[in-house]
Amino acid sequence: MAGAGGAPAGATTRRDDAGAGGRAGEDAAGRGRAGQDAAGPGRAGEDAAGPGRAGEGPVVRFRQVRYSAPGGRVILPRLSFDLGRGEALALLGESGCGKTTTLRLVNRLLVPESGEVLVEGRPTAVWDAIALRRRVGYVMQGFGLFPHRSVRDNVATVPSLEGWPRAAIDARVDELLALVKLPPGEFGARFPDELSGGQRQRVAVARALAARPPLVLLDEPFGALDPLTRAALRREFNALRRSLGLSALFVTHDVLEALEVGTHVGLMHEGELVLLATPEGFLASDHPRARAYLATLPSFGRGAAPAPFGAEAWGHGAGPPAPPEGRGG
C-alpha cells in the first residue's frame, strides 16, 4: 500500500505537492523521505524487537493529516511524512509547533480531522484504539509513572493488561530492568517517589518497551533532567534502540538531542514540517530555521567545526552507524 496514494512523503510545506506523490525527498535539502536512504539502521535488531507486521513499508505514515484543536485553531494544516522501520525520527521545534500533537495522532489519543495516519499500514481510525496503544510504546513527558505501583508493577503494566502468564511477566520485567540498568533486586520493589529523575525515566522506558512494541513514541523523554544524566540517558537510549531495532518517533526542543538520537530530524514550525533530513543533512542545511537552531550550539555559533562533540554523535555517514557504545544486541 505504500505506493498507493504516493504517500506524499514530501515533508515539504507546500500544499500543492500533496497529490504529487513523487518521492519528493531525494534531495538533501531536507525534504527527504525519512529513512529510505538510511534504510539499514535497525534491521539487524528487528528480531529482538519482535516481528513487526511485514517488513515492508513504513511503520508510521502521515498522509496529508490535518488536525485542529477543539476550539477550532488549526494545529497541523497538512502533514505528511514516513517513518521507516528501525528509524528514529526526532521532531524538533519550539513549544506549540504541533510536535506533541503529531505524536498523539500516532497512538490515536487524537484522530485526524482529514487525511490519515497509518501505523503498520493501517489507518489509526481502523485500528482498535486499545490494541494500537498496547502495540506502541509511549514515554510521556514527566514519565507518568503510576505512583501507587512499584517499579515492577509499573513495568509490567502492558503485559499484564495483555494477560501474559505471571512467569512470563516476571521474566520480562527482570529482563527489562536489567536492560535499563536498574537491577531488579534493588529497584523492583521501590515506588516511583523513591527514585531519582533519571531512574524514573529508565522505568518509563522499560514500561514502554515491556510488550515488545515495534514502535515507541517519546515526548521530551530527556526533559527536566540534569545535563549529565541527560547525556548518559541519551547514549543509553541510542544503544538500546539500535540493539532492539526499534522504530522511534520522539519530540524534543533540544537540537543536540535531535541530532544525537535521531536517524532523521524533522524540523517543525507552526504545524508544518519545514525540513526533514538526516543529521548530516540537517547540519548542512541552509534552511534559516535550521541555521537558527544550529546557532544555539556553542561551537556552531562561532562558525567552528562541529568536531569536539559532534563527531561521535552524528559523524557516521548515512544512517545510524554502529556506534561505539552500541553493543549489537
Place this chain on the structure above:
Amino acid sequence: MARGPPRRRRGGVAERLGGALGGGAAERLLAPLPGALAEHLALVAFALAFALALGVPLGVLAERRPRLRLAVVGAANVVQTVPSLALFGLLLPLPWVGGVGARSAVVALMLYALLPVVRGTLAGLESVDPGVREAALALGMTGRQRLVRVELPLALPVLLSGARVAAVTCVGVATVAAAVGAGGLGALIFRGLRSNDDALLVAGALPAALLALAFDLGFGALARALDPRRRRPGPPRARRRLALALGAAGLAAAALGLLAPAARRGGAPAIAVGAKDFTEQVLLGELIAQLLEAEGAPVRRVFELGGNLCHEALVAGQIDVYPEYTGTALTAILGRPPGRDPIEVRATVAREYAARFGARVSGSLGFGNDFAILVRGDDARRLGLTTISQAAPFAAGWRAGFGQDFVSRPDGYEGFVRAYGLRFGAPPREMDLSLTYRALAAGEVDLIAGNSTDGRIKALDLAQLVDDRAFFPPYEAVLVAREGSLARSPALARVVARLEGAISVDEMRGLNGEVDGRKRAPAEVVRELRRRKGW
C-alpha cells in the same frame, strides 16, 4: 406503695445523675445498651455501605460529565440542608423506601452520607495527576481499567476522607432515627429526655459520641493504611487484604446486629404494636404486647414513634394497633376543632377513622390524658373541693402556675379563666411544665394545670379538680387498630376488648409514676399490673 422522698428535679447535673443512678441503675442503664449500640452500628454501617455503593459511581459519573456534576452535587447539597427530623418525616409515607423502622432510617442516613461521599469521590478523582491519567490511557487501558487500576486507587485517600465525614455525620444523625422507630442509641437519649432521666440520656449520648470518635479514628487509620503513596511496612497486597478484612468484619457485625432481632421474631406474621414516644404510651403498648404474647401471638414492638408517626404507620399498614387519645385524633389527625363532649368526640373519631382509614377505634380504656387542674391534696381535703367551680371562690387568694403551652394556647389559660369566672390574686407564673408540680407541692403556687395521668399527682399527693363545666376537650385513651388486623387476629380483637374500660386514671398515674419516678422498666411494671389484675 413506697413513695420515698420526692426527687429534686432541677439540681446540678452531677446531683441529678447521682439520684438517677440509685437502686438498680446499672441494670436500667446498661441492659439496653448492647442492643441499642448494635442497632446504631447497623444503621450507620448499612447507610454508609449504600451511600458508598451509590455515591462512588455517582461521583465517577459526575467527574466524567460536567453537566451531570452540577445536578448531582446540587441535589446532594439540597438533601443535606433538610433538617434530619423533617427528612425522616418526609420519607415515612413513601412506599419501598419509607415506613416506620430501620428502612426509612437507613435511607435517610444514606441520603445524608451521599454528599460527602460524592464530593470525596469527585475531589479524589480530580486530585489524580493528569499525566498519570494520560499514561494510563496511552498504555492502552480501557476506561474501566483506568478507573479501577489507576484513578480510584489514587483517589482513595481523598475519597475515604469523604467517607469519614459521612460516617461521623451518620453516627450523629442516627440518634434522631429513634423518632421513626429505628431504635439505636437515640432511643435511650429520647427516653432520657422525656422522662427527665439524665443518666439514661448520658447512657445514650456518651456511647454515640464515642462511636463517632471511633469511626473518625477508624477511617483515619484506614485512609492511612490504604494511601498508595505512603511507605508502610509489609507488602501492599497484605495491607489491602487486612483493610478489606476489617471492613468486611465491620459490615458483618453490623448485619448481625440488624438481622438478629429479625431472626428472633421468627417467621409467623407478627402483630406490630405501636406506641408514641412517652412513658404512658410505652406502658400501654407494652401491655398490649404482653397480652398478645400471653395469647400466643407473635408480636413486634414499634415503640417511641414521635409526632403523628403512629397514625401514619398504621395507615401505611406498618403497625396494627396503637394507643391514641380522642382529642388528639379529632384535632391533630382529623383537623377538626376541639369538641367538648367525650362521647360525641369518641363517636366522631370512630366514624371518621372507619370511613377514612379502615381503622377501628375502641371504647375508652377508662381514663383520659386531659388537662388536669391540680391543687394540693391538703387544700382539697381541708376545703372539701372536688370540682373547679367549687374552687373559684378561693382563687382570689391563690396564685396559679402554668406551663408555657397552657398559657399560650386559646383553649388554655384565657378560655379557662373565662369559662369559670376565675380571678386570681396575682398574675399566673409561667414556668416549665414539669416544674409546676414541684412548685405546687412546695406551696409556691396554689393551682396548676398538669396532665391527668402524670405519676407525680399521686407521688406528690396532689388532687385533680373535676372540669364540671366541660371546658377542656376530652383526651380519652383508646386503642386504634386496623380493621384487617382485627379480622385476621382474634387474639388482637380479644386483647382490645379486654382493655376497654380496664384502667382507671388513678391506676395509670401509678404506672407512670413507677416508670418516671422510680425508674423501673416498663415491661416489669406491666407484668406487675397483669399479676394484680389476673390478666
